[in-house]
Amino acid sequence: MTLLTVTYVVIVFFLMTLMFLWFSILKHITSSKLQKIQYLELEKNLIEGIVSSCSEDSKKLSLKKQQHTSKYIKNNDIQFNDVAHVFLKVNQVFKFSKSHNFKAFFYQLGLNKTLLSNLKSKDWYEKAKAIWISYELELKENNLIISSYKDDKNRLVKREAQIALITFYGWKSLTSFLDVVAPISLWQQIRIIEKLHEIEEPFDLYSFEKALKADNYMTKELMVRIIKNFKLFNYKYYVVEQLSSENKQLVKVAKEALAQLDLEMKNAELKQFKLMSANNLNPLQADLLDNYLYVSN
Numbered sequence: 620m621t622l623l624t625v626t627y628v629v630i631v632f633f634l635m636t637l638m639f640l641w642f643s644i645l646k647h648i649t650s651s652k653l654q655k656i657q658y659l660e661l662e663k664n665l666i667e668g669i670v671s672s673c674s675e676d677s678k679k680l681s682l683k684k685q686q687h688t689s690k691y692i693k694n695n696d697i698q699f700n701d702v703a704h705v706f707l708k709v710n711q712v713f714k715f716s717k718s719h720n721f722k723a724f725f726y727q728l729g730l731n732k733t734l735l736s737n738l739k740s741k742d743w744y745e746k747a748k749a750i751w752i753s754y755e756l757e758l759k760e761n762n763l764i765i766s767s768y769k770d771d772k773n774r775l776v777k778r779e780a781q782i783a784l785i786t787f788y789g790w791k792s793l794t795s796f797l798d799v800v801a802p803i804s805l806w807q808q809i810r811i812i813e814k815l816h817e818i819e820e821p822f823d824l825y826s827f828e829k830a831l832k833a834d835n836y837m838t839k840e841l842m843v844r845i846i847k848n849f850k851l852f853n854y855k856y857y858v859v860e861q862l863s864s865e866n867k868q869l870v871k872v873a874k875e876a877l878a879q880l881d882l883e884m885k886n887a888e889l890k891q892f893k894l895m896s897a898n899n900l901n902p903l904q905a906d907l908l909d910n911y912l913y914v915s916n
Contacts (some may be wrong), residue, residue, distance in 0.1 A: 635740070637686065639640050641880065649866065656733065661910075669831070685724060685727060688728070689727065689728055692728060692787070699730065699733045699734075699737075700748075702728065702730060702856060703730065703734075706725060706730075706752075706756060706900070707752065707755055707756065710755065710756060722758065725756065725758075731758065731761075731826065734749050734752060734753065734758070734761065735761065735764070737749035738750065738761060738764045738765065739764065743773040743775060743776050743835050744775070746773075746776050747775040747776045747778075747779045748772070750765050750768065750776065750779040750780055750783050750846075751779050753765060754779075754782060754783040754786040754787065757774035757786070757787075759787045761788050762784070763782050765783045765784070766780070766784060766795065767780075768780035769781050769784060769795060769796075769799065770798075770799055770800050770801050771801075772801075774804075777801055778807050778810070780803075781807065781811065782810055782811065782814060785811055785814040785815060785818070786814060786818070789815070789818040789823070790815065790818075790820060790821075790822055790823035790826050790827060791820075791823050791826045792826075793826050793827060793830035793842075793845075794829050794830055795827075796830060796833065796837075796838045796841065797829070797830065797832070797833045797835075797838065798835075798836055799835060799838055799860075800835065800837075802837055803836070803837045803838075803840070803841055808840070808841050808844050812844060812845060812848050815845070815849075830842060831857055836864070836866040836868070836869050839861060839864070839869055840868065840869050840872050843857070843858050843861055843869070843872050843873055843876050844872065846858055846876060846880070847875075847876035847879050847880060850880070850883050852880060852883075852884055855880055857875075857879070858873050858876050858877050858880065861873035862874065862877070
């Protein structure tokens with residue numbers, strides 16, 4: 620083989636490689652555009668179906684739109700995650716998840732079967748995501764499976780399962796933390812407290828006091844943080860009891876909570892004093908008291 624022939628072979632190979640790369644890039648761009656168009660069409664169809672299922676439209680028109688959406692998903696081989704994402708997106712804006720028709724439409728599309736399958740998946744990411752979708756869409760009926768993961772070995776699965784319990788049952792769910800063995804991270808405790816603030820259900824005295832009887836340090840630490848965050852002054856005694864714990868982290872959290880509760884109680888007393896003595900304070904005294912309360916808050 621001459622040098623010229625080798626040169627030609629190298630050039631041809633180089634050109635073919637270059638063409639292949641350009642073809643791959645072009646295919647990727649085209650595919651991305653088609654996927655985007657398909658997703659936008661899916662979003663349009665789903666939103667029409669969801670709004671129709673929750674609106675006052677005639678049953679005939681509503682059913683027609685839902686059937687059209689279902690047919691579109693099947694014919695275009697739409698992925699479950701794309702459909703679920705649209706449901707979540709719509710629900711964040713309109714909060715349809717409490718509507719029976721919203722859930723019925725979710726079931727009609729066969730989405731909950733896939734969701735249940737993902738909840739039992741061996742893939743921890745798929746499982747955690749399925750739990751997240753379940754509680755965001757308030758699919759409480761999936762809780763039987765989800766509750767078994769509250770102490771899962773995988774951190775993400777465990778975290779999402781615990782948040783799901785709070786979302787589904789509110790204050791009553793605190794009793795499910797009695798037998799938790801795995802550590803509850805600070806970030807997770809913050810998320811639990813945030814969820815308790817978000818829920819509409821009233822404070823459940825029975826469940827709360829039952830959770831106070833937990834023997835494990837993780838739940839005790841969580842309860843101390845809840846007492847501090849919700850300013851439950853009647854349970855200050857519980858926080859004091861944790862000061863004698865053998866767990867250094869629990870003692871530290873209890874000391875911080877106690878200091879915060881004492882400050883809150885002092886501020887509450889000063890505010891009460893200000894109201895009762897409003898007519899007896901001169902402007903300077905009133906300003907000093909206002910400044911103190913402002914700084915301490």
